[in-house]
Amino acid sequence: MDFLRESMDRLTEEAKRIEHELRVVLPKEIHAALAHGDISENSEYEAAKERQSTLNARLGQIQKRLADLSRIDVTAIPRDRSGLGSKVTVENAGTGQEIGYTLVIPEIADGKKYFVSIASPVGKALLNRRPGDVVTVQTPKEMLELEVTEVLTAFGNILR
Numbered sequence: 001m002d003f004l005r006e007s008m009d010r011l012t013e014e015a016k017r018i019e020h021e022l023r024v025v026l027p028k029e030i031h032a033a034l035a036h037g038d039i040s041e042n043s044e045y046e047a048a049k050e051r052q053s054t055l056n057a058r059l060g061q062i063q064k065r066l067a068d069l070s071r072i073d074v075t076a077i078p079r080d081r082s083g084l085g086s087k088v089t090v091e092n093a094g095t096g097q098e099i100g101y102t103l104v105i106p107e108i109a110d111g112k113k114y115f116v117s118i119a120s121p122v123g124k125a126l127l128n129r130r131p132g133d134v135v136t137v138q139t140p141k142e143m144l145e146l147e148v149t150e151v152l153t154a155f156g157n158i159l160r
Contacts, residue, residue: 001074001084001085001154003085003104003105003108004069004072004074004105006108007069007105007107007108008066008069008070010107011062011065011066011069011107012066014062015059015062015063015066018055018058018059018062019059021051021055022052022055022056022059026048026051026052026055029044029048030045030048030049030052032044033045033048065107069105072084074154077153077154077155078128078153079153079155079157080130080153080157080159081128081129081130081151081153081159082103082126082127082128082129082130082148082151082153083103083127083128083153083154084103084104084105084118084154085102085103085104085153085154086102086103086151086152086153086154087100087101087102087103087151087152088100088101088102088103088126088129088148088150088151088152089101089148089149089150089151089152090126090146090147090148090149091146091147091149092144092145092146093134093145093146093147094144094145098149099114100114101114101115101116101122101123101126102114102115102116103116103118103123103126103127104116104117104118104123105117105118106118106119106120109123121137121138121139122137122139122144122146125137125146126146126148129148129151130148130151130159131148131149131150131151131159131160132147132148133147133148134146134147134148135148
């Protein structure tokens with residue numbers, strides 16, 4: 001699953017940039033701001049401390065997400081029904097339109113490409129489905145009734 005590795009690589013790079021800013025850039029800015037004297041009304045010092053707090057929070061989020069992604073067991077992804085990485089073709093009962101969704105992790109979800117997050121309402125509804133299954137999904141815009149017509153699993157199994 002290339003998209004897992006790519007997501008982890010992107011998050012790791014972001015974490016490295018943040019750590020550099022926290023360890024190299026911000027200490028210099030804080031030191032320079034302290035050199036101006038009284039910190040009670042020192043906007044440069046306050047801005048640097050605020051940035052430091054924001055970066056620490058983001059770094060914590062990244063570290064948690066990397067830990068979560070590293071625990072994904074690709075061998076546990078089903079081969080006989082939809083799962084992470086599957087392309088699920090559905091027919092909209094209301095319009096008759098066929099749409100192919102790819103079930104992905106939130107970091108790479110992209111509505112324009114029909115990459116739907118497994119954490120989204122549509123993604124959750126399409127997990128563990130087989131052809132012939134009908135799901136009803138409440139989206140922000142409307143209620144959808146979708147019939148699964150085909151599943152291409154992450155391992156290349158085509159289910160019709």
